[in-house]
Amino acid sequence: MKLKDLAAQLGLSQTTVSRALNGYPEVSEVTRARVVAAAKRHDYRPNVRAKALATGRSMAIGHVLPVSNSHEMVNPVFADFIAGASETYTRSGYDLVLSVVPDEEQESHYRTMASKQSVDGLLVHSPRPDDPRIPLLQKIGIPFVVHGRDSEVADYSWVDINNRRAFRRATEFLVDLGHTRIGLLNGREDYEFARRRRAGVEEGLAARGLRADPALMYSDEMTEQYGYRAASALLALDAPPTALLASSTIIAFGIRRAAIERGLVLGRDLSLISHDDVLSYFRNGDEEPLFTAIRSSVWEAGRRAAEALIRQIADPDTLPQILLEADFVIGTSTGPAPKTNAKRKA
Amino acid sequence: MKLKDLAAQLGLSQTTVSRALNGYPEVSEVTRARVVAAAKRHDYRPNVRAKALATGRSMAIGHVLPVSNSHEMVNPVFADFIAGASETYTRSGYDLVLSVVPDEEQESHYRTMASKQSVDGLLVHSPRPDDPRIPLLQKIGIPFVVHGRDSEVADYSWVDINNRRAFRRATEFLVDLGHTRIGLLNGREDYEFARRRRAGVEEGLAARGLRADPALMYSDEMTEQYGYRAASALLALDAPPTALLASSTIIAFGIRRAAIERGLVLGRDLSLISHDDVLSYFRNGDEEPLFTAIRSSVWEAGRRAAEALIRQIADPDTLPQILLEADFVIGTSTGPAPKTNAKRKA
DNA sequence: GGGTGCATCCAAAGCGCTTTGACGATGGAC
DNA sequence: GTCCATCGTCAAAGCGCTTTGGATGCACCC
Incomplete structure (x- = not known):
């Protein structure tokens, strides 16, 4: 018909x-x-194809997921982000076209998408410092929204959480509890979000007159095993940290395993604050938060980013920039610095 | 240009x-x-739109992810499956259009996709028993491949792993190690894969002259906390199971936590076999497998399903059906049934 | 030299929709 | 009774590509 x-x-x-x-x-x-x-x-x-041809709008949004080709790893964060975005798209009649592309082919892939004119806009994931995709897309002139920012002054549309502030705040919270040796189990620091988080920690320490100890800072792909191994290494130090910051709930699971294995009780022997993306399958407890956490739903971020992009397609002169503040929720994984450690320092 | x-x-x-x-x-x-x-x-x-209109083929494949609307949960399995599929699509010049749709809107969404003619084929996720989507798509006459099967005799194209056989084998392995009280922490049994797994366990027990104990069988959304809680409950029984089967690595993480917390050593005090989808962020150990596991990469399954679908689009008379056998890998989480329990039984 | 066959290229129709520009009908104002 | 808006409708052009059905030129053969 x-x-x-x-x-x-x-x-x-x-x-x-x-x-x-x-x-x-x-x-x-x-x-x-x-x-x-x-x-x-x-x-x-x-028929959408005919409609698209006639109107010049394809009613589709492109998402390009970077996948570390060496590891064949796709971050579960994407699943929730995309689910959130898709919700918005469906409601507005847009399709979501997804491609999973190895890091090194990213740029050419974006170029292809633009010249094929198969999408009306793009969502850019996981920006790196000085990400080449951004000037590329600006030059091409296609509407896009970045999940994250590649620098503090960003003249394009983005949706991000205030990583720096959140990690600074968490750090100060720990120092105020008497912790002075604070470790960070960060994500890969060739991504902007991880850099900001680290910067936040350093600022927090500095604000309280402490200095960051590089020996307590780890950075890697955010898996459970990484959390476990890094925490085990840290806890085996002569002067182990009394508190840890983790960049994801999954890492926190690994830390918890290391702690339990050593007979340490979280919140008493070791304090832990995690970033919590509120991922579907990695809830931080149910009603009660398990870990004290910096919480910001990535599902919600997806929703917001999709809205921003649709708005921008409708009116290319607007460049929505949305900074989400993370919640700080207190769980049972933090407490005052243990006496023994205090003594050791004295 | x-x-x-x-x-x-x-x-x-x-x-x-x-x-x-x-x-x-x-x-x-x-x-x-x-x-x-x-x-x-x-x-x-x-211009793909013009090309699509002229050729009648849109060079796009649709994936519709069901999301339990009540929970707003998207299974991380999808991320890996789709990454695998996308790899194949990109190589063959296809786009992947994704929609995340609440359970109850599934059917109407499929109908819409078909009548809009925006995709050349569909990939169907998470079939339920007697899934209405399948006759619907057959009636519409659009090529599709199902990830899983909705019944043993399936007259459509699918890619699946031999869940029943794998779980049967794992069960027999445990019985042969002397375990007689074996628990199952399954996924939601309103999905076919979970039913098959349960059937496999029951068959394995029956083959060794044992009967399944419903009190040791759990079924739920496959989260870490579910694993933890169910395992904790089981281990608190008067006659706790000496071995557990888990339907996912994530559940196994939860079980491990419950075990560690009780001071139990996996492979000595409690045996654990997990299904392992080889998800990017939930590796079962690195070089050495941590858990004894039924292993089958869902990334690979995505790749195979995509290939099957493309083949079917090219030649609608073929109906590829691909049954993948899972590997059975021995890790450190299994061992002979502990003596104390053997005594208790005697 | 006229036919045959092949290699190369082209004009134009068509895919299913939107949108421009025009047209007949109606009704109110004068 | 004429004129002019306004309303409701339509024919046709156009979106950028593929594809059908020639057209042209050239070598080759009898």
Whole structure:
């Protein structure tokens, strides 16, 4: 069933039928009702390809997921982010076209997408410092929103959380509890978000007159095993940290394992604050938060980013920039610095 | 730069340019070379929308992810499966259009996709028993591949692992080690894969003359906390199981936590076999497997499913059905049934 | 020299939709 | 009774590509 058939059936022209269905005012309400009823009856839905060609808009948004080719790793964060975004797209009639592309092919892939004109806008994931994709897209002139920022002054549209502030705050919280040896199990610091988090920790320490100890700072792909191994190494030090900051709940799981294995109780012997993306399958406790955490739902971020992109497509002059503040939730994994350590320092 | 411009520039007709670029034989090699060179020089790439309209093929595959609307949960398994599929699509020039749709809207969403003609084929995730989507798609007549099967005799294309056999084998392995009280921490049993796994366990027990104890069988969304809570409950029984089967590595993490917390050593005090989808962020150990496991990469399954679908689109008469056998890898989490329990039974 | 066959290329139609520009009908103002 | 808006409708062009059905030129053969 195509437009032509439907028009013939109704004894109307294609023009009128098209207008009726798309809500143009030049058609009488009685005709519109007839057309809409007939369309529903025949389950008519316009062919998107033809529509796209005629309007020049494909009603699709591109997401390009970078995958570390060496590891074949895809971060579970993406699943939730995309689920959030997809929700918004579906509601607005957009499709989401996804491609998973090895790091080194990113740039050429973006170029291809743009010249094929298969999408009306792009969502850029995981920006690196001085990410080449951004000037590329600006040059091409296609609407895009970045999840994260590649620098403090970013002249493009983005959605990000205030990583620096959140980690600074968490750090100060720990220092105020008496902790002075604080470790950080960060994500890969060739990504901006991880750099900001580290900067936040350093600022927090500095603000309280402490200095960051590089020996307590780790950075890697955020797996459970990384959390376990790094925490085990840290806890085996002569002067182990009394508190740890983790860049993800998954890392925190690994830390907890290392702690339990040593008979340490979180919140008493070792304090732990985790960043919590509120991932579907890695909830930080149920009703009660398990870990004290910097919490910001990445699902929600996906939703917001999608909205920002759609807004920008509608009006290319707006460049939405959305900074989400993370919640700071107190769980059972933090407490005052243990006496023994205090003594050791004295 | 469009075809017309390129043709004009070269002093050729659109026909010839189009043929040259698409590898048709009716064009001389010298002309083809000229055209290809010019296309590269101008970074010409055909507009996919126009191409799709002209050819009737949109060069896109649809994936519809079900999301339990109540929980807003998206299974991390999808991320790896889709990454694998996307790899294949990209290589074959297909786009992947993704939608995340609440359970109850699944059917209407499939219907819409088909009538909009925006995709050439569909990949169906997470089949339920007697899943209505399957007859629907058969009626519509669009090529599709199901990840999993909704029944033992399935007259459509699917890619699945031999869940039943794998869990049967794991169960027998445990019984042969002397375990008689064996628990199962399964996924949601309103999905086919979980039913098969349970059936496999029951078969394995029956084959060794044992009966399944419903009190030792759990079923739920596969989170770490579910694993922890269910295992804790089981271990607190008067006659606790000496061995557990887990439907995912994430559940196994939870079980391990419960075990460690009780001072139990996996492989000595409690045996554990997990299903391992080889998810990016939940590796079962690094070089050495941590858990004894039924292993089958879901990334690979995505790749195979995508290949099957593309094959089917090319030749609708083939209905590829691919049954992957899982590896059985021995880790450190299994061992003979502890004496104390053996005594208790005697 | 006229036919045959092949290699190369082209004009134009068509994919299913939107949108421009025009047209007949109606009704109110004068 | 004429004129002019306004309304409701339509025919046709166009989106950028593929593909059908020739057209042209040239070598080859009898």
